[in-house]
Amino acid sequence: MEGPPSASVGVPPFGIGVATLLVLGVLACSRLPALPPVFMLAVALGAGAWGWWRCTDWRRPAGAMLVGVALFGLHAGWVLSRQLPFAQERGDFAVSGRVVQLPDHEPRRTRFLFRVDGDASQPAFLRGRLLRLSWYDDRDTGSSPRLELEPGSRWRFTARLRAPRGLRNPGWYDSEKHMLAGRIAATGYVRQAQPFERARGSAGIDGWRDRIAARIDGSVAQPSSRFVRALALGDTRALDDVDWETLRATGLTHLIAISGFHVGLVAGFVALVAAGLWWLLPALGRHVPRPQVAATGALLGAVGYAAVAGFALPTVRTVLMVAVVVLARLWRRHTGVADSLALAAIALLLADPLSVLAAGFWLSFAGVAWLVWCLPQVQAVPLVRGFLSAQWVATLGLLPLTAILFGQASLAGPLANLVAIPWWSLVVVPLALLGTGLEALHVDWGGPAWRLAALCFDLSWPLFEWLASGRAALWWLPEARWFALPLALIGAFWLLLPRGVPGKALAALLFLPLLWPDRRLPGAGEFDVVTLDVGQGLAVLVRTARHTYLYDAGPAVPEGFDAGERVVAPALHALGVRRLDGTIVSHGDADHAGGFAAVQRRFDTGPVFAARDSGIESSVPCLAGTRWRVDGVTFRFLHPDVHFPPLRNESSCVLRIESAHGSALLAGDIGEVVERMLVRGDPDALRSDLVLMAHHGSGGSSDPAFVAATGARLALASAGHGNRFGHPQPAVLRRWADGGADTAVTAVDGAISVRLRRGGGQVERQRGAQPRLWDAVRRSDTAR
Structure with missing residues (x-):
């Protein structure tokens, strides 16, 4: 009878090939538009596990790929099933539980994660769930119980909840994906009108981190304390938007919080201390060998420091790699860096398949993988040259991923990292860690x-601020097609091959679809209208062949959300907009003009047209009759005229855009009175293929005579999901449908792009064009 094959024959069960196929399986399932049935996933898991464990040929990596598909599907389905049911949305629920991680205190609110207790006193669909909540100031009494929200503290209060839902726009960021990866079951806010009670104060490792952060603030003068907190504890709450812009522009975001390299430093230091103790007391070696003690100390140091960092993904990845090396040392087996990386990837995905939804997963493993692959080229060269080579490998190898994941490339990053990596990692971070240890x-x-x-x-820091201030420091990249990433990765692989490999100049051409993608711009006489998904507000981008205009900039509220910063500017970058040729602010309400300041900081806005009572400085009134023509497209204001009084909503700028291939009407927040006035004045001027419903589709707008005068084929409403105003009103939607128009709503469809081109109009809904599996689950929940 033949015995089992030796370990040296066939495909290793935990090698690089198996890890790669496992990752590809998880990634493939994450890109599906809908989850397969549970029974199919269960069958795939069983078949894949059998192939992975029992086979030694090509069926082993194929089995790992099946396991990856099944694990991600089952985990994602389980997490989505635990989210707040659609029927319970906007309900008030009395819950008790504890604050987890570090609350983020802002001027008027605190954002925090809350783990609901699992006992029978909690609502059945919330037991043990993780909620993302906000607690606002009580402006009437001036009380701020939210300031007592400490990590680990226990509370009882009433929260108004809704299912996790985000905005969907062009660009890389998808908040729904991040909430899925974070297992967020619901979002909402604390109802201060209802009773609340603090049951226990700060506790646990997060409570300790919060106390240490407060002591750093008390010991170090501002503004430097916020960076010491980030480097010592991974606490980035005090960093503002300007700080993050500087870090992104210089490519230093991977260093400012605790990174995997920092965990490795701590692990090495603890290992040296343990080995030194055994060297001083050689008698200890009779009981436990010094190498095993050093390895165990390294693992304990890595785990402890990862806990200080809140177990962020880069630290977990490094802990797993350290654990692999330690186990190999304890078993007296040699394990290379590549094998350790493969084992760490397998362990992480088996424990948490949803980690592929986080950008840190790809950057962490890809960075190490590139260096491992190129390591034989640099290990025999001098230290400085090796460091420069490693920097070149990391910069070029990670460029495709950073471009796809963040839509940007830091041109100043290589130079900044040459200074920051040795200085911060070998000087600043050890000092910050020394202080933390002494304080403990x-x-x-x-x-x-x-x-x-x-x-x-x-x-x-002044050097990095100077580098970030250059206009060429940060290169924002338009959103690329799906094939751009694999082509760029092939190009990077080709360029990093040893000297003498031919065709490297041609390899650089493989980066073109990523760095200079086709933006599908209109031709002469054509134009596009992109209505962004900004929640309860409005922001519309209009593009002609060579000009770009912005109509409104989305909402901004004092509590912190600024659609100009969070939505409009990133979407403009993703669409390849470098500057605006003109900006129109329809009126001064915060849901239309709130985001303008943030857009103005990031872009040249060109001439600004606004209502006379908008409060926008240096703006030109948008008076009826004003017109201009570019690229064969005519822009004309229809309202208000010079005699119309300042009445906020009613004095909104009404803009008509017309070309040989179609027309569009943007009506701001005007109501029925102004709509009827426009119908009486010049009904032919209202005729349009596309109409943006006035006032988000409220019941006080979209007069029947106005609807008939437009003759629209498509009517859009920009409104927030589940908004308290009920926009757009069902009666208004029926009115437009009865008038012959198809209707679309940003709250349902995400950003809506309408291309008025030769051969007719084309409509693209963001959620339909880029379906996600969590959208399918939500649609089925809504249907029930």
């Missing part, structure tokens, strides 16, 4: 080390 031993011992870390950090 005794209160006030950490202050000197923290202040020295801040001083060293301050020596380098």
Whole structure:
């Protein structure tokens, strides 16, 4: 009888090939428009596990791929099933539980994660669930119980909840995907009008991190303390938008919070301390060998430091790699870096298949994989040359991923990293960690080390601010097609091959679909209208062959959400907009004009037209009769005229856009009175193929005579999901449908792009053009 095959024959069960196919399987399932049935996933899991475990030929990696598909599908289905049911949306629920991770205190609100207790006193569909909540200030009494929201504290309160749902626009960020990866079951806010009770104060590792962060603030002068907190604890709550813009422009976001490299430093330091202790006391080696002690100390140090960092993905990846090396050392087996990386990827995906939804997963493993692949080329060269080579490998190898994941490339990043990696990682971070360790031993011992870390950090930060201030520091890239990433990865692989490999100039051409994608711009006499999904507000982009205009900039509220910063500017970058040739602010209400300041900071807005009572400085009134023509497209204001009084909504700028291939009407927030006035004045001027419903489709707009005068084939409404105004009103939607128009709503469809081109109009709905499996689950839940 033949025995089992030796370990050296066939495909290794935990090698690089198996890990790669497992990753591809998980990724493939994450890109499906809908989840397969559970029984199919269960069959795939069983068949894949059998092939992975029992076979040694090509069926082993194929089995791992099946396991990846099944694991992701089952995990995603389970997480989605635990989200708040559609029938319970906007309900008030009395819950008790504890605050997890670090709450983010803002001027008027605190955002925090809340784990609901699992006992029978909680609503059945919320037991044990993770909620993302906000607690706003009580403006009437001035009380701020939210300031007592400490990590680990326990509370009882009433929360108004809704199912996880985000905005869907062109660009890389998808909040629904991030909430799925984070297992968020519902979002909402605390109802301060209802009773609330604090049952217990700060506790746990997060409570300790919060207290250490407060001591850093007390020991280190502002503004440096916020960076020491980030480097010592992974606490980035104090960093503002300007800080993040500087870090993105210089490619340093991977260093400012605790990274995997920092975990490796701590693991190595603890290993050296343990080995030194055994060297000083050689008698200890009779009981436990020194190499095993050093390896175990490295693992304990890595786990402890990862806990200090809140178990962020890069730290977890490094802990897994350290664990693989430690186990191999304890079993006296040699494990290479590539094998450790493969084992870490397998362990992480088996534990959490949804981790592929996070950008950190790809950057962490891809960065190490590129360096491992190129390591034989640099290990025999001098230290400085090797460091420069590693920097070149990381920059070129990760460029395709950063472009796809973040829509940007830092041209100043290679130079900034040459300074930051050795200075921060070998000087600033060790000092910050030393202060944290001393503070853990005794209160006030950490202050000197923290202040020295801040001083060293301050020596380098002006250089990075100067690099970030250059116009060419950060290169925003338009959204590319699906094939651009694999082509760019092939190009990077080709360019990093050893010297003498032919065709490297041709390899650089493979980056073109990624770096200069086709933006599908209109031709002469054509134009596009893109209504962005900004929630309860309005922002519309109009593009001709060579000009771009923005009509309104979305909402901004004092509590923190700014659609100009979070939605409009990223969408403009994703669409390849470098500057605006003109901006129209229909009126001064915050849901239309709130985001303008953020857009103005990021773009040249061109001449600004606005209602006279909008409060926009240096703007030109949008008076009826004003017109201009570019690229064969005519823009004309229909309202208000010079005699119309300032009445906010009613004095909104009404803009008509016309070309030989179609026309569009953007009506702002006017109501029925102004609509009827326009019908009486010049009904022919209202005739349009596309109409943006006035006032988000409210019941006080879309007068029947106005609807008939437009003769629209498509009517759009920009409204927030589940908004408290009920926009767009069902009666208004029926009115437009009865008038012969198809209707679309951003709350349902996401951003809506209408291309008025030769041969007719084309409509693209963001959620339909890029379907996600969580959309399918939500649609079925809504149908029930």
